[in-house]
Amino acid sequence: MNLFSDIRDLVIDTLAAMQGAGELPEGLDFANVAVEPPRDPAHGDMATNAAMVLAKPAGLKPRDIAEALATRLAADARITSAEVAGPGFLNLRLDAGLWQGVVRAVLAEGADFGRSTLGAGKRVNVEYVSANPTGPLHVGHTRGAVFGDALASLLDFVGYDVTREYYINDGGAQVDTLARSVFERYREACGLEPEIAEGLYPGDYLVPVGAALKEKYGESLLDKGEEDWLEDLRDFATDAMMDLIRTDLKALGVEMDVFYSEKSLYGTGRIEAAIESLRDKGLIYRGTLEPPKGKMPEDWEPREQTLFRSTAHGDDVDRPIMKSDGGWTYFAPDIAYHYDKISRGFDALIDVFGADHGGYVKRMKAAVSALSDGKVSLDVKLTQLVKLWKNGEPFKMSKRAGNFVTLRDVVDQVGADVTRFHMLTRKNDAPLDFDFARVMEQSKDNPVFYVQYAHARVCSVLRKAAEAGIECGDATLGAADLGRLGHDAEMTVIRKLAEWPRLVDTAGRANEPHRVAFYLYELASEFHSLWNRGNDEPGLRFLQEGDPATSQSKMALARSVAVVISAGLGILGVTPAEEMR
């Protein structure tokens, strides 16, 4: 149920009827006709721009169209008034029954209220986190994880068939480095002095991995050369790291559907197949790239390479896919991976990267465009930096020393709910401040708390009602006499509830889950406002002493707020608290 799209349908139908009556020419495009909440509530319940959008193509004056449209709309039982305003806006007032219908719909549909068919069951793959399996996840990964997960839930809510996926970069040189680092920890476990050379991973999270190696191999590896243990240790270490990463993700409430191994692409002909596919399209060639303008790398020399003509699909320069030693560049398996996603039948792909991978977007889009002949879309969402603070002081971390702040540190300290919500209070491409002290604060300054508090208040008043012997099941409330609602303060909340389906829809189109967080804050704010007005105006209290019928109608509204908050928090992966004392 989406009141805005219902009314828009009504407007479109009416416009079509006007065409039938010769009041409007045929062949008009109604795509830009919008029905939206007016900026100023005094203007009415909804406003449409139809007359202004159509004036030019129809060759008529906007006000004339608006007048005619207003006359017809006013004849509809759902519309109580239609007034032309400004340059040609049409302000509509709706029959109160429609607003009451919103509350009824929320109670009837529950957590499904606002679900849409925007996605039409299309299959979308959301790839996120995809951190190298060389250590625990840090705060930056945490933001990507939260964002990707909420985005996936949002897309599911608007009707997509969503797959959550993690690409394990277990095929490159960094895994060799990991294996060598672990070997030193293994030596350490055997009582020798570890030699953590420059370039190895110094973090002590590898100590238990070394110990586990000793469990498995005893001291048998000590006198062997790297060629004898490197491969085994690569697997052993990446498995250990992925276990760690999976556990961390779970602590944050993130569960992937697919973990896709880069290594599985090698030696199976899959990279070759992907490249062949590009070659068939004439997009692979041998050539020499121009040196980059401006800053010239020290060791630059002209070099003939195997290149992907990504410029044919919007990239700035063509990209090497093969190194001079004959091995693949990192780009080649990425091409093959996306080729695999395409061949698994996804209609749309989304990659969530850290902002430091921004330079990678165009070539990846070029690859997907080329591989799918433009049939599969790729949207790349970049998550900006997280700046850590503690009590207003910048919180420094040094990756070199291996003491960076991990996802686990954050979740253990502030909890998954707070972490998730806070990371969604900023647009993905805006930098985010994360102050350990402030995000745990339980006051209105903290949006997580503020939203959860609204939910808890509803739960509280419902408990009170139950104690007073008032039946408050959703079915009962849905059948309550909602005509008893109607005060401005109540209508404001109902209007906000009615926006939920619309909000979800636009958030889903933009792939922007943060909008859900902002909406929830606004809804909570309207609710708190109504709640407090009950202090001065007893008639606005939800629980009306000695008047069960009115109490139930007000409870219906309160309960609707809780249902929508709960559904919204569900998309964000945050628990709706029932009590916060």
Add this chain to the structure above:
RNA sequence: GCACCCAUAGCUCAGCUGGAUAGAGCGCUGCCCUCCGAAGGCAGAGGCCUCAGGUUCGAAUCCUGAUGGGUGCACCA
């Protein structure tokens, strides 16, 4: 040098894909608890939406350019 992202209240940020008088929070000033949770609410002050052009009925929003920040720029992932 090139590409991408960003620029909105003193501070931190929204702004519903082009709509009416640009919104929150923090901070500042002043109010509201014999009252369903004051961990809340109300009111006030605070803006040439960085600048200059363009598109049109209409621009914070779209386009171009400038300025100021961030990020990334061949056989590393």
